[in-house]
Amino acid sequence: MTIKVALMGNPNVGKTSLFNALTGARQHVANWPGVTVEKREGTVLHKGFRIHVVDLPGIYTFGSKSIDEQIARDYILFEAPDVVVVVADAVNPEQGLYLLMQVLELRADVILVMNAVDELEKSGAQLDRYELEKHLGVHVIPTVATKRQGVSELLNTIVHVFKSKPVHLPVKFRYDEEVEKRINELEEESSSKCENLNVPTRWLAIRLIEGDDVVKWFCDIPFQLNEEEKKRLGLLIAKSRYDHINMIIREAYSGGLSSKRLPLDEAIDHVLTHKYLGIPIFFAIMYLIFSFTFEVAQPLADGIDASIAYLAELVKASLGENWFSSLLADGIISGVGAVLVFTPNIFVMFLGLGVLEETGYLPRAAFVIDRVMYALKLSGRSFMSLILGFGCNVPSILSTRAISDPRERLVTILVSPFVTCSARLPVYILLAGLFFPKHAGSMLFLMYSASIILAALSSVLLNKVLFKGEPVPLIMELPRYRKPTVLGLLNYSWSKGRHFLQKAGTIILAASVAIWFLGSFPPGDIENTFAARLGKFLEPIFKPLGYDWRTTTALIFGMAAKEIMVSTFSTFYSTEGVEFTEAMRNAMDPATALSLMFFVLTYIPCFATIAAIRSETQSSKWTAVSILYGLVIAYGLAYLVKVVIGGWVGT
Amino acid sequence: MGWNLTNLMLSSLWFLAGVLKIAGIGTTSDIPFGIVFVVIGAIFFWGVLEDPTDHPKRLAHTYVGGVISIWLAILSVAHTLLKDSSYTNVYFELGVPILAVLSYFAGLRARKEIEAGR
Numbered sequence: 001m002t003i004k005v006a007l008m009g010n011p012n013v014g015k016t017s018l019f020n021a022l023t024g025a026r027q028h029v030a031n032w033p034g035v036t037v038e039k040r041e042g043t044v045l046h047k048g049f050r051i052h053v054v055d056l057p058g059i060y061t062f063g064s065k066s067i068d069e070q071i072a073r074d075y076i077l078f079e080a081p082d083v084v085v086v087v088a089d090a091v092n093p094e095q096g097l098y099l100l101m102q103v104l105e106l107r108a109d110v111i112l113v114m115n116a117v118d119e120l121e122k123s124g125a126q127l128d129r130y131e132l133e134k135h136l137g138v139h140v141i142p143t144v145a146t147k148r149q150g151v152s153e154l155l156n157t158i159v160h161v162f163k164s165k166p167v168h169l170p171v172k173f174r175y176d177e178e179v180e181k182r183i184n185e186l187e188e189e190s191s192s193k194c195e196n197l198n199v200p201t202r203w204l205a206i207r208l209i210e211g212d213d214v215v216k217w218f219c220d221i222p223f224q225l226n227e228e229e230k231k232r233l234g235l236l237i238a239k240s241r242y243d244h245i246n247m248i249i250r251e252a253y254s255g256g257l258s259s260k261r262l263p264l265d266e267a268i269d270h271v272l273t274h275k276y277l278g279i280p281i282f283f284a285i286m287y288l289i290f291s292f293t294f295e296v297a298q299p300l301a302d303g304i305d306a307s308i309a310y311l312a313e314l315v316k317a318s319l320g321e322n323w324f325s326s327l328l329a330d331g332i333i334s335g336v337g338a339v340l341v342f343t344p345n346i347f348v349m350f351l352g353l354g355v356l357e358e359t360g361y362l363p364r365a366a367f368v369i370d371r372v373m374y375a376l377k378l379s380g381r382s383f384m385s386l387i388l389g390f391g392c393n394v395p396s397i398l399s400t401r402a403i404s405d406p407r408e409r410l411v412t413i414l415v416s417p418f419v420t421c422s423a424r425l426p427v428y429i430l431l432a433g434l435f436f437p438k439h440a441g442s443m444l445f446l447m448y449s450a451s452i453i454l455a456a457l458s459s460v461l462l463n464k465v466l467f468k469g470e471p472v473p474l475i476m477e478l479p480r481y482r483k484p485t486v487l488g489l490l491n492y493s494w495s496k497g498r499h500f501l502q503k504a505g506t507i508i509l510a511a512s513v514a515i516w517f518l519g520s521f522p523p524g525d526i527e528n529t530f531a532a533r534l535g536k537f538l539e540p541i542f543k544p545l546g547y548d549w550r551t552t553t554a555l556i557f558g559m560a561a562k563e564i565m566v567s568t569f570s571t572f573y574s575t576e577g578v579e580f581t582e583a584m585r586n587a588m589d590p591a592t593a594l595s596l597m598f599f600v601l602t603y604i605p606c607f608a609t610i611a612a613i614r615s616e617t618q619s620s621k622w623t624a625v626s627i628l629y630g631l632v633i634a635y636g637l638a639y640l641v642k643v644v645i646g647g648w649v650g651t
Numbered sequence: 652m653g654w655n656l657t658n659l660m661l662s663s664l665w666f667l668a669g670v671l672k673i674a675g676i677g678t679t680s681d682i683p684f685g686i687v688f689v690v691i692g693a694i695f696f697w698g699v700l701e702d703p704t705d706h707p708k709r710l711a712h713t714y715v716g717g718v719i720s721i722w723l724a725i726l727s728v729a730h731t732l733l734k735d736s737s738y739t740n741v742y743f744e745l746g747v748p749i750l751a752v753l754s755y756f757a758g759l760r761a762r763k764e765i766e767a768g769r
């Protein structure tokens with residue numbers, strides 16, 4: 001028998017950690033809000049039951065407007081889970097209990113999980129779970145999801161609640177007299193008009209008073225409140241709930257929960273979110289990470305490079321000089337190997353970013369950057385989405401679902417492809433290492449900074465030309481600082497970096513074979529191959545930028561996935577009988593290389609990103625705008641860099 | 652007074668290291684890396700400027716400066732070992748990790764005081 005369990009709660013309370021602990025999954029967990037923007041599902045077998053757990057995006061209330069919040073609410077309303085588990089933060093329980101009260105007005109088969117009780121104990125406070133149970137009428141399970149503490153008790157309780165099948169008799173909290181009068185009026189009306197929604201009429205009435213448009217749409221009740229009345233009644237409802245919650249907390253907690261934030265956290269925040277120091281600290285930290293990426297990973301990368309070259313030589317020596325050995329050695333091994341060489345850099349970079357994310361620094365960075373972003377008509381929430389793009393632009397675009405303002409969401413989607421993803425990293429490392437060996441780390445930092453600046457400037461432009469309006473101010477709860485764990489960091493690095501390895505084994509492998517074919521046939525002079533003909537046909541367009549047919553062809557292949565450019569370079573330059581990197585250095589000057597780095601930064605997003613833009617905007621027009629805008633900016637910027645830097649260093 | 656002096660000394664040393672790195676005196680010039688040294692110096696220096704009655708805020712600068720310093724030290728040692736092991740830079744390349752470790756220990760003391768609520 002299957003039990004459908006919905007896991008819900010505020011953002012960043014540990015739902016995904018609990019989901020992983022329950023189901024054995026390895027979903028990405030982060031110490032910042034808004035990581036889960038779509039529902040995730042997993043199954044666990046327990047006491048003969050198949051428990052199907054759905055991890056919902058974090059929400060604060062049921063009256064939510066952003067897409068991720070609607071996903072959570074709609075699941076609870078329309079998918080009929082058997083048991084709802086509300087996860088609350090044991091250290092900051094108010095918001096979690098606020099959500100619980102709304103859920104309890106809807107249904108009774110609810111379990112409250114108080115997560116991170118270890119941190120609560122560390123702060124010197126104690127929680128009396130039985131006192132909480134007495135006041136709320138639900139089972140309360142204390143957990144430490146990251147250490148799997150309390151997980152088996154939770155599974156037992158899920159089975160128990162399911163088996164006991166609580167009658168559908170939700171808790172009835174008493175509100176202010178005026179609110180109660182309104183609720184009674186609306187209950188009568190909604191009982192006849194909302195039959196298709198199998199939810200208590202009292203809950204519907206409260207949602208209508210709080211202005212939930214979706215409920216209004218489903219029920220078709222001509223219920224109108226003027227703005228002032230809506231605000232006043234809404235405040236009365238919130239006040240009644242918070243009064244009740246504060247009473248419960250006073251009864252159930254002892255040992256000083258009133259000092260909610262730890263003094264060390266407050267002290268660190270004072271420096272990291274400082275008005276003047278915050279931004280320099282952010283850039284200093286990012287610089288250190290990118291330098292670290294280059295310095296530490298390079299010897300490993302060099303080792304892989306040497307191994308791949310040895311393997312290619314071995315294959316050629318064993319099979320002799322024929323088309324098959326050329327396909328294996330020059331096409332597959334050298335093509336895929338040229339990309340695999342950068343695996344250590346990618347994993348080391350994500351280890352560094354993982355430290356920032358696990359410690360809880362990234363939301364602070366968003367808070368600091370918000371001041372600048374607000375002036376540029378973007379909010380820090382957009383910045384958090386953009387930062388996700390360092391891994392891959394696709395999750396970055398999906399994470400915009402947490403942005404409630406549609407205008408701001410669309411702008412963030414359109415500028416997301418400018419953020420340097422891990423696919424572009426191999427191209428940068430190759431070019432920076434070849435043409436700027438002494439400043440390779442600084443060049444990486446420059447490209448990443450340029451990508452954020454370009455995204456910000458583009459958003460200003462889009463806001464000025466296409467959209468008018470003020471950004472929604474960033475209101476977010478800063479998470480507690482946490483010590484990163486080795487396992488957590490490795491998991492983070494793997495979850496971000498494995499995408500790169502998967503691509504190496506699939507799309508890059510296929511592309512390497514295609515590139516080898518196009519670069520080898522018809523046999524003879526490489527200048528007459530299909531690839532050369534294609535590159536030469538388009539070469540005049542890129543002539544002003546100083547790109548030859550090989551670079552032009554690499555850019556075309558790179559549209560599928562940017563790493564393929566490295567395979568293309570490896571194939572086309574290897575044929576000259578010298579190491580491909582050496583041949584590239586002879587064929588290109590530093591100004592052209594830098595111009596190419598900027599072109600790669602901005603030109604057409606990869607196919608997966610284009611598909612994500614199309615699905616999230618639901619518009620071919622905006623997808624086309626994103627592609628064309630990127631192309632125009634890429635060409636203009638690359639030309640500017642070529643002319644300015646070229647003139648400066650004297651090509 | 653003790654923490655003010657600590658912050659002031661550490662900030663002066665980091666500023667000096669930053670200027671030397673940017674100018675390439677006694678080490679190879681690296682402007683962005685030098686700027687990171689200056690930022691660390693600024694973190695300590697701002698601790699001196701904080702309201703003397705708000706002790707945790709002053710200590711916070713020492714703690715955050717210390718933590719960032721130790722990351723810089725790891726990178727600096729990695730750089731020396733992997734890339735630049737020439738003896739011409741030995742004083743600077745050894746001096747920076749030593750300064751970073753000192754800053755880190757000062758930061759740990761500051762953290763203990765913040766947590767103890769002193």
